[in-house]
Amino acid sequence: MARMHSRKKGKSKSRRPINRTVPDWVKLTEKEVKLLVVKYAKDGRTASEIGATLRDEHGLPDVKALAGQTITQILAEKKMLGEIPEDLLSLIKKAVMIKDHLEENSKDETAKRGLILTESKIRRLAKYYKGSGKLPANWKYDPNKIKLYVQ
16 A cells, blocks of 8 residues: 555554453453543553553553553543543644744745645644544534634
């Protein structure tokens, strides 16, 4: 499959092993993992940051293999998810950073193209989330009011 905004067809990427068993070195239980996820979420970390912390500090390579649920599912169960999904919010933050850059460097054509591509990804992802019910049907991406979501 080709890349989204370039016509290249690279296949190089890291992949998780197919084996979904919990390694022997993991000493955490399912309940402890869920408590850690909730604790880190209360500290203001995103789901991807929680996963990286569990991997790096606690040696847990896969939360789903141990807990039976993904980090996002655990947070949804505890009603701790944000109103906007994490990947959409990170794209919005990226668009804000590019807009701030363009205010200072208005002739940066590469950044202008990057903003166009990023906003295209935001609209495409928002359309998917509206269809799947994770975003309200009346949610709309407005480039002028974009900074409200980031703050």
